Amino acid sequence: MNPTRVFVIAAAMAPILVWSCVVQAAEIPSPELSISTAIDRLLQESHDRAGIVPARRTDDRSLLRRTTLDLAGRIPTSAEILAYEQDSASERQLRLVDRLMSAADYAIHLRNELDAMLSAGGNSPQEWKDYLLKACEENQPWDETFRELLAPDQNLDDQRGAAHFLKSRLNDLDDLTNDTSSLLLGVSINCAKCHDHPLVEDWKQDHYFGLQAFLAQTYQTRSGRLAEKPPTELNFKTTSGVEKSARLMFLTGATVTAPEDKRTDEQKKADAEMVRNQREKEGLAPPDELEFSPRKEFVKLALDPANRTFMARSIINRTWARLMGRGLVHPVDQMHSGNPSNHPVLLDWLERDFIDHGFDLSRLIRGIVLSDAYARSSQWVYDTPAPPADQFAVAAIKPLTPQQLTVSLIVATMNPEKIPATDFQQSGVDPNIWKSFRTELEKKASGTARLLEYPGENFQISVTEALLFNNAAQIQNNYLKSSDERLVSFLSNQWKTQQTQEDLHARSMDSLIQTTFEIVFTRRAEEDEVSMFRNYLLERNERLPEAFQQMLWAMITSPEFRFNY
Amino acid sequence: MSLFSQGQWPTRIPPHNGLRGIETASQLRDGTSRRGFLKASLAGTAFAASMHQLDILQSPALASELKRQQKHVILIWLAGGASQLETWDPKPGRATGGPFAAIQTNVTGVSISELLPKMSQRMHHSAIIRSLNTKNADHGGAAKIMETGRAVDQGIPCPDLGAMIAHELGRADSQVPDYVSMYSSTEGRRQGGSGFLGGRYAPMFLTEQMIPENTSRLESLSELDHSARSDLRSFLANRFREGRPDLSVDSHNSAYQRVRGIMSSANLFNIELEPMDVRARYGPTQFGEQCLIARRLVEAGVPFVKVARAWWDSHGQNFETHLELVTELDHVLATLIDDLEERGLLEHTLIATFGEFGRTPQINSSLGRDHFASAWSASLHGTGIRGGSVYGKTDADGLKVIDGEVNAADLFATIFQAIGIDYRKEYHVGARPVPITDFGGKPIRDILL
Amino acid sequence: MGRITQLKPLSDISTPEINLAITRSVVSLADNQRIMVVGNSAGQLVEFDFSSQNSTSEKAKSEKPTSRPFESGHSSYVTGVGSTKGGIVSVGYDRKMIWWDPLERTVLREIVAHDKWIRRIAVSPDGTTIATVADDMHCKLWNAISGELMFVLDDHQPVTPHHYPSMLYAVAFSASGEQLATGDKVGHIAIWETQTGRKLGELESPGMYTWDPKARRHSIGGIRSLAFSHSGSSIAVGGIGAIGNVDHLDGPARVEIFDWQQAKSLVQLSDTAMKGLVEQLHFSNDDSQLITAGGDNNGFITIYDLATNKIDVQAKAHQHLHGMIVDEASQRLYAAHHGKVSMWELQDQPVA
Incomplete structure (x- = not known):
């Protein structure tokens, strides 16, 4: 039983204010603070109130792994581990974060995450992926991305791809309405379709259909262009059976009035015919844009200072959830008065900072990963019960996404000598070499990634995945094979060259085990691990390449590899 | 509130x-x-x-206790939408009735289409629901409703019937899969899924081949090494779990722990291991063979098996299509019932047949019937149901329900009740309670024991 | 006697039923009497009198044909009607064959003729022999007058290669009445000697079988129509060609013509402009043209020039066309449609 659930049940039982004692109106700290300082200060206040002592800071190696997975979408390379070690302890994390955020990996990974968040599932088109990648590379302000997702200027090459967000949902107006609301505003309002929202006083059917009315005129022409058809009335039935026509209404209740429709019946007929032709016939000139575009009105309203809190808090909360394993408001599509955050002041502070700094997503990401809260251990080794997840006092354990996992698999099982240097700022290596290597990794990973499930809430690994890793030829061939490109060959060759004297036998094996742990787990092996693997490998002295494969297999299929912890 | x-x-x-x-x-x-x-x-x-x-x-x-009773469900999913008029709710002699006659069954007063002669002699194991009104007659939307039992999108991915039953009846340490889904035709193929219940309850999904993927060891790896490297993995996994009580991590370990059991159960999919006379009874069609696999799986303890027979979408030539497909359904379903009964499994197993919707009473000018969700039928056979019962009534032409209207939630509640799952149970997804049966759904008591 | 030059709709009448079969009533004693008997989905036979359309007055031409139902007889769709020396005979999904008094429109005799659904009836040109085909996969030859069963002709497999029930849809006599041919769902054709019941030969038209092995795993189609040329040397079979989506009749209207004695396929005709099943086939009186008719949702009549194998004349024909007869001079065509019965003029200058 977690506190959020307690809240709902309690709220349901009677007007009992369970949380009034928890959520005290604290003063919002100064905007001058850094994001990480604000996060740590406000969380600490919350911990103090609740009598929680958070988990210790995690060790440097696991923080390196965590940060690299979150910012680069993969595990660190040996060269990165070395560079990290060489930085002074006090500056390591800062330098790592800045280095990762300026590398090609950052935009690629952020693009992947945004794609997963915004796509309706399935393979999204390249045009859309390219659009997101460019937005990430240029760190486009989020309000601009928001505008382009909902009202792209399709005459501009670099915005056309954004139309996929709407286009992929046009065959179901309910999906379109709810996805827009839930993914971009943090509010799943479909419960309000058939009746006023059962959990949230704020939302009535008027809001659902009000939101839908903004989108109901949008359609796609045969040539694949988004367009809006002239108005048609959207009616809905209330629970009492009254037929109502929907007004253009935002979640806050703010409305826009469409100009009066003065078309004659003939004009309406001609318009309907025009829309039909646009939908069905190829080669027509794009339809004229409406003078009054409900969808653009929606964007205007959503970005209006009076209403923009929804779009801002939604992306802040989703970004927080991605990095911290759980939203400040949980679930992330339930950001409403019936489901308040346990850290309302923090959310307010982050919102102000985000807006004041031009909806800068990278600034927010950087702030979060530099906080102490982000750097906590995921292990709770004390006798007392672990603090609740929504206190962020213990680091969350996050399943890797299919792409993160697969790219990491390639890196972990690659011959380390074949991986180009990443630390170009120091060594003067052409950054394009890494960029093209990283882009290639992305492509190579997609085959296996497609076979894996994207983690959602309460994610569970299926036996299908375990069977795949156990028995599929492609796992063996892609990652474990003895070839010049792969780690298994590297280990075998090392063994051959190192093994000169009998008494070095065990010692050189230990060093290979350590190398493997560094590469795969970003850490050194403990003594019991070394002895376990040493025995395993030496017993199979006659067929060491196979034994190395089995060691590697056990490591890449272990939870330590499967999760970002 | x-x-x-x-x-x-x-x-x-x-x-x-x-x-x-x-x-x-x-x-x-x-x-x-x-x-x-x-x-x-x-x-x-x-x-x-x-x-x-x-x-x-x-x-x-x-x-x-519930799990000990070892209940099973076989869902025969009639993908594309089978006609109620050519199966369970014939209207002979009416303009909408089509050319086929109705035949008297072994239960007095109950008639079904003449295309189901074998089932007509097994009505004592069967219940018919003739009054489904599920409102949505679009393949995708309707399939979602009939897979999950929920009429309105919940804004969260909801589990389908198989995943819910796997969750309720599956055992954590099971050596066999909990939920096997076979959908071999490509048209309208839908994987289904476990939604918020998580990957543990996702179907083992068979498409191209009848034996599930990755259930046999690569030849390059010896049995000994396959097992030894798993021990290495467990060693690392146990270290990692210290101080990390996380359900996702646990699911990862339990998935790997189940691998060897599942691999050893791969033979369940191999019908070559059945005696020839049993195979002959089910017949040589793919649907027949899949139902034989379903019986083997149920016998081995699998709680839920879905066999999708596609594709019933008879917009043209409805009668020719149903002559083919209902004849096959009649034979295979009757064989399955007999086989389960002879093995003492029918008293633990519920068979359900339905798809996303039925078909229009109106016959179009290609002698086809189109999508129709306002008055159609489903059938239940085996455990927990009152044999020979018929629930609900459509009007003389089958155009609308005139008695006992039920929806997807009611059908699901009935299935849950028949196998001893409390249909009022709730799941909790974060802060949200999500009832196992959609709001308002009630079991159809009249057809339950 | 002339060449077919047009497809001019002369008259039609809408019905609530699906009209599945049509024959010219033996009541039409005079040449200018045009009384047709139609079998429909209500299990009825209905007589339609198109005679008024002979009048030259425009008013008479625009009148609808009069219709009179027969007394009830069948309990399901009537799939075949034929005119014999003794009257009208009909068959249907109720497995019955019924002999009717064409004047009184009453039942003379009825028998259960097959174990499964009867698909079609053919009457020998001299009106003395009846052939019926049904999904029990038998073709039965009957004495039209006495009703005696003369032969049971078996050459069609009851199950398809994919283990589903097959269907025996088509049967036709040659012009001389000496031969008879039958065609089934998988495209198998058998040719028989009427006098002896002996099989004379067989042909295969596998393109008529539309099994979809992957996406939908079922089939529609099959040989739905069959005709001998007047010369007796050719057999045409009709159905539907390869369909992408067997949910619909969205495939080419397909015809294959054989020299049956040589067991040789002469030509395959396929039309995608007017698609669907070829339900009816008829060689023009000089064998120079082939009239094909059927449809998907819509009906079509397509006439091929057999010298070039090109379409000569084509018309959209109301809704899906199930039944058709053409008079001896190839002047008029009568059709039974989904919800309609129609009459067409085939020549520019018809004989008065």
Whole structure:
């Protein structure tokens, strides 16, 4: 039983204010603070109130792994581990974060995450992926991305791809309405379709259909262009059976009035015919844009200072959830008065900072990963019960996404000598070499990634995945094979060259085990691990390449590899 | 707020009649139950009483009792939408009736289409529902409704029938899969899924081949090494789990622990191992062979098997299409019932047949019938149902339901009830309660034992 | 006697039923009497009198044909009607064959003729022999007058290669009445000697079988129509060609013509402009043209020039066309449609 659930049940039982004692109106700290300082200060206040002592800071190696997975979408390379070690302890994390955020990996990974968040599932088109990648590379302000997702200027090459967000949902107006609301505003309002929202006083059917009315005129022409058809009335039935026509209404209740429709019946007929032709016939000139575009009105309203809190808090909360394993408001599509955050002041502070700094997503990401809260251990080794997840006092354990996992698999099982240097700022290596290597990794990973499930809430690994890793030829061939490109060959060759004297036998094996742990787990092996693997490998002295494969297999299929912890 | 008002709690979670759900991940993940409970109980005695009740109802003893009974469900999914008029609700002699006659069954007063002669002699094991009105007649939307039992999109991915039953009846340590889904034709192929219940309850999905993928060891790896490297993995996994009580991590380990069991059960999919006379009974069609696999799986303890027979979407030539497909359905379903009965499995197994919708009474000018969700039929056979019963009625032409209208939620509640799952059970997804049966769904008592 | 030059709709009448079969009533004693008997989905036979359309007055031409139902007889769709020396005979999904008094429109005799659904009837040109085909996969030859069963002709497999029930849809006599041919769902054709019941040969038209092995795993189609040329040397079979999506009749209207004695396929005709099943086939009186008719949702009549194998004349024909007869001079065509019965003029200058 977690506190959020307690809240709902309690709220349901009677007007009992369970949380009034928890959520005290604290003063919002100064905007001058850094994001990480604000996060740590406000969380600490919350911990103090609740009598929680958070988990210790995690060790440097696991923080390196965590940060690299979150910012680069993969595990660190040996060269990165070395560079990290060489930085002074006090500056390591800062330098790592800045280095990762300026590398090609950052935009690629952020693009992947945004794609997963915004796509309706399935393979999204390249045009859309390219659009997101460019937005990430240029760190486009989020309000601009928001505008382009909902009202792209399709005459501009670099915005056309954004139309996929709407286009992929046009065959179901309910999906379109709810996805827009839930993914971009943090509010799943479909419960309000058939009746006023059962959990949230704020939302009535008027809001659902009000939101839908903004989108109901949008359609796609045969040539694949988004367009809006002239108005048609959207009616809905209330629970009492009254037929109502929907007004253009935002979640806050703010409305826009469409100009009066003065078309004659003939004009309406001609318009309907025009829309039909646009939908069905190829080669027509794009339809004229409406003078009054409900969808653009929606964007205007959503970005209006009076209403923009929804779009801002939604992306802040989703970004927080991605990095911290759980939203400040949980679930992330339930950001409403019936489901308040346990850290309302923090959310307010982050919102102000985000807006004041031009909806800068990278600034927010950087702030979060530099906080102490982000750097906590995921292990709770004390006798007392672990603090609740929504206190962020213990680091969350996050399943890797299919792409993160697969790219990491390639890196972990690659011959380390074949991986180009990443630390170009120091060594003067052409950054394009890494960029093209990283882009290639992305492509190579997609085959296996497609076979894996994207983690959602309460994610569970299926036996299908375990069977795949156990028995599929492609796992063996892609990652474990003895070839010049792969780690298994590297280990075998090392063994051959190192093994000169009998008494070095065990010692050189230990060093290979350590190398493997560094590469795969970003850490050194403990003594019991070394002895376990040493025995395993030496017993199979006659067929060491196979034994190395089995060691590697056990490591890449272990939870330590499967999760970002 | 009415759904959660105090007055409704007793009816939603009765004190002694039913089982409280296995909690979903979010409640277990952080181990805060005691804290949460203590804090909440300060809020008022009414609440504390409810919590107390919940604890009793979560008794593992009751849950295991249900599982011991070893109930199974085989869903024969008639993908594309089979015609109720050519199966369970014939209207001979009416303009909408089509050319086929109705035949008297072995239950007095119950007639079905003449295309089901074998089933007509097995109505004592069968119940027919003739009054489904599921409103959505679009393949995708309707399939979603009939897969999940939920008419309105919940804004969260909801589990399908198989995943819910796998969750209720599957055993954590099971050596066999909990949910096997076969959909070999490509048209309208839908994988289904476990939604918020998580990958543990996702179907083992068979498409191209009848034996599931990756269930046999690569030849390059010896049996010994396959098992030894798993031990290495367990060693690393156990170290990692220290101090990390996380349900996702646990699911990862249990998935790997189940691998060898599943591999050893791969033979269940190999019908070559059945005697020739048994194979001959089911016949040589793919659907027949899949139903034979379904029987083998159920016999081995698999709680839920779905066999999708596609594609019934007879917009043209409805009668020719049904002559082919209903003839096959009649034969295979009758064989399956007989086989289960002879093995003593029918008293533990429920067979359900339905698809996303039925077909229009109106016959179009290609002698086809189109999509129709307002008045169509489903059938249930085997455990928990009252044999020979017929529920609901459509008008003379089959245009609308005139008695006993039911929807997808009612059908699901009926299935749950028939196999001993409390249809009032709730899951919790984060803060949201999601009932196992969609709001308002009630079992059709008239056709249940 | 002339060449077919047009497809001019002369008259039609809408019905609530699906009209599945049509024959010219033996009541039409005079040449200018045009009384047709139609079998429909209500299990009825209905007489339609198109005679008024002979009048030259425009008013008479625009009148609808009069219709009179027969007394009830069948309990399901009537799939075949034929005119014999003795009257009208009909068959249907109720497995019955019924002999009717054409004047009184009453039942003379009825028998259960097959074990499964009867698909079609053919009457020998001299009106003395009846052939019926049904999904029990038998073709039965009957004495039209006495009703005596003369032969049961078996050459069609009851199950398809994919283990589903097959269907025996088509049967036709040659012009001389000496031969008879039958065609089934998988495209198998058998040719028989009427006098002896002996099989004379067989042909295969596998393109008529539309099994979809992957996406939908079922089939529609099959040989739905069959005709001998007047010369007796050719057999045409009709159905539907390869369909992408067997949910619909969205495939080419397909015809294959054989020299049956040489067991040789002469030509395959396929039309995607007017698609669907070829339900009816008829060689023009000089064998220079082939009239094909059927449809998907819509009906079509397509006439091929057999010298070039090109379409000569084509018309959209109301809704899906199930039944058709053409008079001896190839002047008029009568059709039974989904919800309609129609009459067409085939030549520019018809004989008065």
